[in-house]
Amino acid sequence: MSLVRITQLAVSLDGYATGEGQSVDAPFGHAGGRLMEWMAATRLGAHVHGQPATAPFGVDDAMVHAGWDGSIGAEIMGRRKFTPQTGPWADDGWRGWWGEEPPFETPVFVMTHHPRPSIEMANGTSFHFVDGSPEEVLAMAREAAGGTDVRIGGGPTVVRQFLAAGLVDHAHLVIVPIILGRGVSLWEGLEGIEERYDMRSVVSPTTGVTHLTMQRRAG
Amino acid sequence: MSLVRITQLAVSLDGYATGEGQSVDAPFGHAGGRLMEWMAATRLGAHVHGQPATAPFGVDDAMVHAGWDGSIGAEIMGRRKFTPQTGPWADDGWRGWWGEEPPFETPVFVMTHHPRPSIEMANGTSFHFVDGSPEEVLAMAREAAGGTDVRIGGGPTVVRQFLAAGLVDHAHLVIVPIILGRGVSLWEGLEGIEERYDMRSVVSPTTGVTHLTMQRRAG
Incomplete structure (x- = not known):
């Protein structure tokens, strides 16, 4: 069954995801x-940082790997994850933060009130700029994913929107023991959401972060 | 050495401690x-709830026990942890939430702008109502503790005040995987406090909460 997933979204102890x-x-x-x-x-x-992979394989690797193992067939992100610019698109050649080989390697649906032509990258990544409700954009992404999972990639405002709409089947969050003090809250407006999910945690002995999974309850 | 400690303070994923x-x-x-x-x-x-202790001894027990093993010789709390009333004291016989045998069994310093006579309970607990800065109240509690540790007992506003003033040596927090949405934030105003502490976590397999300890760094 195709799942709607959040993967490796890091959150501070005070709930800020950026x-x-x-x-x-x-x-x-x-x-x-x-x-x-x-x-x-x-x-x-x-x-990613071009360093030798000297770290031992551990829970951090395993959790990240589960989001980059080919199980994701389409991605949804907010415009602000694609670009810091707002309003009508400037003709400045911006093609995202990730260079010519973005890590997604799938269709990516960028939610924006300013539709524009798609961008095709060489490595299987394509960016599609779509205006619609979470449900509408999810329908497009599901179709593109062809039976594999859809990732809600962020930023936090978009993730929150999909959680609030009850559209997320599984989330992998990473609770980082820092206090950001300000930023974009992941949890705002989601009071009591734990009632709809099984919440399970595991601490990484290597990095000290807590991996929190939210699995939607049946029924 | 006498430490200033926070013990078993529960916090939601969105940072609310009440x-x-x-x-x-x-x-x-x-x-x-x-x-x-x-x-x-x-x-x-x-x-506490008068039930038989049928649960197996585990990490939750061990962490709680460390705060109730006789190592604490005095406690500091905010007035709102002692009573929901505010303003001048009403003559209503209120002696705290805990009945005639409060669990503290030590002197307890209740921070209030309305001093009043102390209350002595039968089991070694005494409540002293004091007006002063965190530093001043801590000096009184340290003297009462006679070389043992001082607990900052809450509520969250008082805990936050002592953390902000750099007075806390060790904290044991319990991250509960729920979203409260509103209440009193533990973290407000404490941006970057992790730089002064070693932050370590362990998940309880029994209850699913994360025990987070903050140990002040030397120097």
């Missing part, structure tokens, strides 16, 4: 790299 | 018993 003041130079705002430091210690993280 | 709307009937406000359900599953929790 900092304040996002810009081209600071995609996580004042949080900088702090929410993703644990990831740099994984084998995949080392690969 | 709910909204505290009253005589609802000491945790709309959170009800949800922040302390994990505790009911411990042997001490069973004892």
Whole structure:
């Protein structure tokens, strides 16, 4: 069965999934790299940073791997995950934060009130700019995924929107023991959501973060 | 060495250590018993509720026990942990939430702008109502503790105040996987406090909560 999933979304102890003041130079705002430091210690993280994969394989790797093992066939993200710009699109050649080989390698649906032509990258990633409700965009992504899973990729505002609409089957969150103090809250408006999910945690002995999974309850 | 400690303070995933709307009937406000359900599953929790201690001894018990093993010689709490009333004291015979045998069995310093005579209970607990800065009240509690540890007992506003003032040596927090949505935040104003502490977590396989310890770094 095709699932709607959140994977490896890092959250601070005070519930922020990104900092304040996002810009081209600071995609996580004042949080900088702090929410993703644990990831740099994984084998995949080392690969992304062009370092040798010297870290031992552990729970961090396993949890990340589960989101990048080919089980995801389409991705949904908010416009602000694709670009820090707002309003009508500037003709500036921006093709996302990730260079010419974005890690997605699937169709990516970017939610925006300003539709524009799709962008095809060389490695199987394509960006489609769509205006619609979460349900409508999910229908497009499901069709593109062809029976595999759909990832709600972020940012936090979009993730929250899909959680609030009851559209998420499984979430993997990473509770990072830092206090950001300000930014975009993952949890705002989601009071009591634990009633609809089985919540399970495991601490990584390597990085000290807590991997929290939310599995939607049957019925 | 005498330490200043926070013990078994439960916090939701969105950072609230108590709910909204505290009253005589609802000491945790709309959170009800949800922040302390994990505790009911411990042997001490069973004892408090007059149940047989049938639960196996586990990490929850061990962590709770460390706060109730005689190592604490004095306690500091906010007035709102002692009573839901505010303003000048009413002559209504209120002696705290805990009946005639409060669990503290030490001097307890209740921070209030309305000093009043102390209350002595039969089991070694005494309540002293003091007006002063965190540093001043801590000095009184340290003297009463006579070389043993001082607990900052709550509520969250008082705990936050002592953390912000850099007065806390060790904290044991319990991250409960629920979203309260509103209440009193533990973390407000404490941005970046992790830089001064070693933060370590362990998940209880019995209750699913995460025990987070904060140990102040040397220097």
